[in-house]
Amino acid sequence: MRVLVTGHQGYLGTVMVPALQAAGHDVTGLDSGLFADCVLGPTPVDPPSIRMDVRDVTEADLSGFDAVVHLAALSNDPLGSLAPQITYDINHHASVRLARLAKDAGVRRFLYASTCSVYGSAGETLVTESAPLRPLTPYAESKVRVEDDVAAIADSGFSPVFLRNATAFGFSPRLRADIVLNNLVGVAVLTGEVRVLSDGTPWRPLVHAQDIATAFTRALEAPIEKIHCAAYNVGTETNNVTVAQIAAAVAAAVPGSTVAITGETGPDARSYRVDFSAVRAAFDGYEPRWSVADGAVELYRQYTRWGVSEADFTGRYTRLIHLEKLRAARLLDSSLRFQPIEAGHG
Template sequence: MRVLLTGHQGYLGTVMAPVLRAAGHEVVGLDTGFFADCVLGRLPDDPPGLAVDLRDVTVEQLTGFDAVIHLAALSNDPLGAVDPEITYAINHHASVRLARLAKDAGVQRFLYASTCSVYGAAGDELVTEDAPLRPITPYAESKVRVEDNVAALADDDFTPVFLRNATAFGFSPRLRADIVLNNLVGYAVLTGEVKVLSDGTPWRPLVHAADIADAFAACLTAPVAAINCRAFNIGTEANNLTVADIAKAVVDAVPGSRLSITGESGADPRSYRVDFSAARSALGYHATWTVAAGAEQLSREYTARGLTSDDFFRRFTRLPHLEKLRQTGVLDASMRRISAPPAELPAPS
């Protein structure tokens, strides 16, 4: 299968591309390159790709693909809160436009990276894909809007699938330090403290980046009838943990670290536990990474690759990195590259 992977030079895309290639798919990337240089250790072996803003994709660039996996987004809640309109322009409007163009180009499958944060403040009960959606941030709201708009495009020739990923964790050569487990481990490795700013009580479902990649790979080959216009929660019930429980796993993984729950940011309203059985039933998919194993992996890789404070607080944290690109004239106020000659896509095989 010939697959276009948007966001292939991001945190998840860098893990996903080799998984798809190992499964025998021909992978082509599409990325702005905002985070292409945010690498800890050796530069990854990226697939060929096109350097293009998601808002500027053309139908010609999508012609010849069997599937589009759409990961590219302005990814996280603090970033979305700074400028919600840019978040909606890229994460919502450009994503829906991409799906329409993909359909016009004859793409058969459109796999969309949604999020379990669409459930918002769901409480203690396990939520299924049929639960009410209560997004409480622009980032999560944009995901809900895309699901609604793209679902309307589904027909016998165009199969959208919505993968509601739990909060990602785990090592990627293009690291993110601003997601909960990655952040707690990094801070512990650098300072010896596992620091929780909330009261530690909110529930979080977590899933390893490699398990996310496996879920998308499963959707590429699943029967259309099993996936067409369906949403799937991606993760495992074993990783439904409170923030305090996640922090305790980090203490166990980082030798000599100590736990500090300050509560200075108050109670986080985002709290939800998730049921992941639909993906197991329909896709035969099973997430295998535990939070404990992920914390150990991160601690090991951070230490071996020489993680620094500048890496952790700046290069691998989305908001300060993008602000630096703006301040240095790489991006304009609308989050567009000021100068970036596009590469050409390889011709369809």
């Protein structure tokens, strides 16, 4: 299958592309390059690609593809809260526009990377895909809007599927340090302390980046009529854990580290446990392979192998700070588009 992956130079995209290629798909990437240099270790080998902001895609760019895997987004809650309009422009408006153009170009399958954050605060109950959606951030709200708007244009020739990923973790050659397990392991490696700023009680569903890639691969392979316009939670119930449990797994993985639960930010309103039975049924018994404990060990080994520095961990690998640095260097304009490179003079 000929597949276009938007955001192929991001944290998930860098893991997703090799998985799709290994399954025999012909992959092309599309990315503006915002996070292309956020590399820890050897620079990954990218597929043939289109360097383009997702807001600028045309129907011609999508012609000839069998499927679009849409990952490109501003995927960070603090960033979304700081610049909500840009978040909506990129995550909502550009995503719906992309889906419409894909449909017009004859693309049959549209795989959308949504999030379990759409459930917001759901307490102790295991939430299924039919649970009420209570997004608490502009990022999560944008995902809900895309699901609604893209579902509205589905028909016999255009089949979207909405993959609501649990909170991602695990090593990617293009690292993110601003997701919970990745962050706690990095801080423990750098400081010897697993520092939890909340009270540690909120529930989080976690899933490894490689297991997300497997779910998307299965979605491409599933009978189109079986998954047409459906939403699936991506993860496993065994990785429904509290933040305090995540911290304990990190302390076990990082030698000599200790846990400090400060509670200084107060209770986090986002707390939810998720039911993943639908994705197992739809994708031939799909089951994530990575536990939180295994992911903590993997991250510790990779951080120490490649020598992650405090400057990079809190800068290059943290989405909001990285984008602020690009803007301060005048490489990005106010809409987070790359500025044109001015020609030299003599």
